Amino acid sequence: MDTDKRYLSRLDVATLFDVSPHTVYRWTxxxxxxxxxxxxxxxxxxxxxxxxxxxxxxxxxxxxxxTMRRAS
Known part of the structure; x- marks a missing residue:
């Protein structure tokens, strides 16, 4: 992912969120x-x-x- 870019591609966003490109499409x-x-x-x-x-x-x-770890 090129940090100098003003805009990200769907693949860049998927990588950032650690999800599939299809998930990014759905979220959009x-x-x-x-x-x-x-x-x-x-x-x-x-x-x-x-x-x-x-x-x-x-x-x-x-x-x-x-919070979940403390409750366990």
Whole structure:
């Protein structure tokens, strides 16, 4: 993933979230991910917004994992 790019491809986003490209497509259809359309009709994802989402998603799951470990 080229960190100098302003926009990410679906594969870049999938790699960042550790999910399949199909999951990224589904999240996009569900309105969970922001995107822009290129003149050729391809979806591109704003790097900064996607990285913010990934960081908040990881923070939520890390906190939940710690809570579950304490409860065990």
């Amino acid at each position: 259809r569900e309105g969970r991910l922001p995107y822009v359309l290129t003149p050729g009709g391809r979806r591109r994802y704003p790097r900064e917004e996607i990285q913010r989402l990934a960081a908040s998603w990881l923070q939520v799951h890390t906190t939940a994992d710690r």
